[in-house]
Amino acid sequence: MKRLPDSFVKQWVYDDIGQTAPEVSLHQLDKETIHCVLTFELEQTIQQDDWQMRLEPAFLPHFHWAPHLTPTSRHVMDQHCFRSPALIVHDDTKTLMLIPDLDLITKDADARWYMDLDAPNNQLVLGMSRTRVSEHVLFEKVNGASYPSGTIRFGFYLKMADHDQAGLNPWRSLLQFLWDRWGHAQFGQSIREEVRLDSYVRHAYDWAFRNWKDTVWQEFEWDGRNVGAPVFIADVSQSPNYPGVPNERESRSIWNQAWFSSLRSAQGIYRYGMEQNDPELVRKARLMKELALAAPQRGGFFPAVIATEMKRVMVDGQQVNRSGSWAFAYWGNSNRNPVDPWGAIAAAPYHVLDMSWTALLMLRWHDELEPDPRLMAYAARYADALVALQDGKGYFPAWLDQDTLAPLDILRESPETSLSVTFLLKLHQLRPDSKYMEAAEQALKVVIQEIVPTGRWEDFETYWSCCGYGRDELPGNKVARNNMFKQCNFSMFWTAEALYHMYKTNGDKRYMIVGQRVLDEMLMTQASWQPPYLYVDVVGGFGVMNCDGEWNDARQSLFAELILQYGVELDQKEYIERGLAALQASFVMMYCPENEKTKEQWERAYPFFNEKDYGFMMENYGHDGVVDEEGRGMGTFTIFDWGNGAAAEAYLRIKDRLGQTLKERYGYDITY
Template identity: 25%
Template sequence: MICTEQLRITPIQHGDAHILRFEVCDPERGWRTVLSHRAVNKHRPWEKDEGTSVEDLEVAPSSGGSAAVFTEIADHGANGLIRRGEIGEHGIVERITVESANRLRVEVRDRLTRSGVLLARLMNHYYFMPDGRAMGYALPLDFAWLPGLHDNEEHVAGEWFFRSPCAIVFAHGVYAAILPNLDRMQEHPDLPHALDLRAWHHPGSGETYGLPRISYGICRWKPDGHVLTARDDAAPVSGTEITYGFDLLIGTGEGPESIVAQVTELLWDKYGSRYLKDIRPQVMPFEEYGKRYTYKHELKLWAKPVSCGIRKGYGIDNTLRRGVNYHAWENDFQAGFGLMHYGRKWEDDHLSSIAEGMIHLRLSSPRRDGAFPCVYNVDTASWEGAMYWTSWPAHPIDGYDLQSMGVTAWWMLYWYEQYPDLERGSEVLNWIIDFCRFLVDAQLPSGAIPTYFDARLNPAPQLKEDAPTAIGGAVLAKTARIVGDPEMERAAVKAGAFMNREIVPRMKFQDFELFYSCAPRPLYWVDPLNGIPPVNTLAVQWAVDHFLALYQLTEEGQWLRQGEYCLGLLSLFQQVWAPNRFGKAYLFGGFGVMSCDGEWNDGRQSRMVPTYADYYLATGKIEYLERAVAASRSAFAAMDMEENHANGINDYRVTMAEQVQV
């Protein structure tokens, strides 16, 4: 038995086996069960007979069953337990050690009788049972997190999603979280791993009803669709020993904020800060990427002059996306920000003229009551509403997209603040003010700002009251601070209240990319096994920016606290390690996209840098600065250039068995 002031682990006899119950000490309620390997159920409350479900360590395939395999148990040091068991060709030892007040280290070692043993899964399972209760007591979970979601019961979160891997559950004031030991994974890159969180079985299915279960371990998986991962058939294991480990966090809490902070801080302290000490994937000073490659070669190919009356405009002509983009994905004001910076630093008039030309082109576009189109088609010399496949709910040619307009205006604000001597700075600000007037007029009584509008500015029903509100709220808040406009301030705060009430508690960080891009989900889809909604990083980032802008506008600490919580959620998508299973590529620092797609080092990591840097400036927390640096370094990792190839930076390897295209 383990018993500290905060934790208690009690062995339970189950036949010949020893299973465990995990409890925490609640300051107000005493000892409370959080996790257990056994659940007692009744189909009818008046019946005396009880059904017992047991899940501990799963060994598959196994002819002997694997509900409870540990037949020996003993103390392991002052605050540890060791369990041993044999099943088939497996001799398994599990060690549990107290690491801190609410953290346990779990290590599993499986000694096989021979090389070539077939294995599909070797996984630890835990029922999440607040107060020892099953039968739906913990559902719906107050908070749940899994890096990859399910469409059906065969799906698991394979390590393809292990950027900042964890499974988290929270209900009735208690929580549990599993964090895989990434160092152990690096030692055995040939072994596939998976996390899981599932909570649903029909009452008549014969399975455990209404009982969340978190899991981690060795699990054969395969890609299924774009992009989920499903359990795969058994395959022979080379060698005669398997090891893996994880941190198990259990405790009490008032909400998910402290839990997410604890998880992200642990992942960064344990892995991220160490990987940051290796300067890779950066291979040269940041400005040299521009001098030697981007500005020297790519800019010549893509930057196109555009006539803007008496002025010469410029734009990056993205021919695959219908021209110059001021979109939530690619946006000329992001690229132009760097052009302006280095044009001035290097006294390069050509770079500066391109950056200034981007302003000229943007300010030349038509507007309707402050709303503006976000794609300039160079071939037809005409403006289009937004990227067509991401804005079908509005008319893609003549309609308007809050997400693209908001991101554009947000970057224009960076320009206005960082380059106060812009030739057309006052016009840039007036443009943003007009857009803010549109946002104020478009805001709904709920505080939400619709995402899509038709040519007459009628809002579309899709995503009408959803997370893209935040990018509009962010622009309103920052502009209100600059110009001192009380109407904008009221609208920004009202949008923040909507986000606090409707989006953040429900984890509804959803935008165009979840529903209208390459990995679409049906509108308002949730994971059918655990109720987790799909989450996209852009929507989270907009909330993060919105809350910080509100804090800087109002100086009310609640907005900063909410912003840091959302920043923690965003951090769960950042790659805190460089898994060697995927080749020599140093994948540290980059970002994925969403909880139901498979990107590593997506293009958005460069867009995350200002957000983390802004929070560092607001709080002084060094982790935010380190994450910003890591994201910035990773933004150059995919460049097709000699130095990256020579250092293996983008030498990705994906096995044929995984069948995943990078």
């Protein structure tokens, strides 16, 4: 085969390395897939800042997709963000996908692989260069790359389709290709070698309630009732083995928020306590439930965070953070918000998303664990207030002014709406009421019409977490050079979940069709392979957004059940494997003997770690876009509710709800 099909590719050019042209090999793998390898035989080391191959489609796409943003010609998608890497474009009839040949990426090459998508000039680019991180987290090319003498190989796969299905779901065939070629075998190897997941659960709870209990477990009286929960965040310096002065990273607090959900973690503790006949764990879980119920409702709405004041103090000549007593605690909301990003919890606006998530968890506790009429009453009061917020199009607002409870304009029409749909459907299931069902249907309809087709996956995390790129000018607008919104996979998850539950409620298969499309878009942020240049296991783990650097993010513990539910409903083995891989990845960042590679990285970063720290678990890996063999990328803290406690809850919930099905139908035994 001498050339790429001109019905799909108008022009394809590639650079030499120095004065050496490549030998080009093209092979047709099937009617839709071509494999290309460019081989350079270098007689000496070549200094060359950049090498590229550029492909121009033979049509004008209106849809573009890439795993990362490149807002200017300086920017590239460094191999650090190659989780399920591809460039995708399509018009009304043709779809073109460009996939790097991951087998050819080596561990220590001086020139790193990258991708770029230039939508205005209709160019798909693969290349090699040195890069640096700019902002949080974008990548830019820098000078200085070199290529050693000998053989240099670079390759890609080109997938082409001219049928409607590719346009309806442009990710399905690509995900299957990636999993068949790389993920399936690597997942199979991990399944054969995997230790029992319940050993990780023991580490998580031993860490929180035994070895680190003085730091983690908080128990106090609030408004005449006993309450308790693990602390929001624990810093590495609070280890019982730390040789210096401990420091608190953020104020001592407890959250019931979309990420950090104490009530979610409590359900894992309750399940494990009942399973192990451990009344003390059950008691702790119930205290966590009591704390959620203690959040004061105001017109049905309620705060998400209870916190203490923190001050800077001198200890042994060192200035550190110290939090005050729970006797002087106060209620507030997440400071990851547009009013005062990373500002005061006490002044933060109410977040509808957080309230809907907590209310949904209340209903799940009542339905799945033990009946508690107080949970139903609390959730119903909130539901009535929520329905009254819905606008004429169907959206629920993102934030409410703390004083007036009026909706704020920012993200007033967003896919955060989808989580409220799932909550209302659950309440309708337990307490049928047409107003809940009608509100859910109207909300999901507008999300399907306005969010899904354009990929407008904007939520609180997209702009008001650690990645502030575009915070002021991008909400509601695409990055022009990529023809893509800044996107977060959290809102993809909420939408795929709402579509699944709407299908299960009314049986309309159209919801599953759209739901699978959204799920697959989310799965493009899952690691479908094990890069040789990462130092922990990542297959099945998730990133976050198209402008960040995380691998193995804690959200995979939340996503795993939904992926498995789609897998069971559609009887699709790939989803079953991806869901189980996500569940496994939920524990990979834990410091413990079972994770040999991770344990080595933790001990290189923090040599004082020992068995008293087993269970410590950072929420992700490579957060800043850079890793190395000496422990860079390992992070500095554990969030029980977005890390070890969340992973434990996910495993225990999946084991209870899907364990037998996975064992009997698919041969995967997680029930032990």
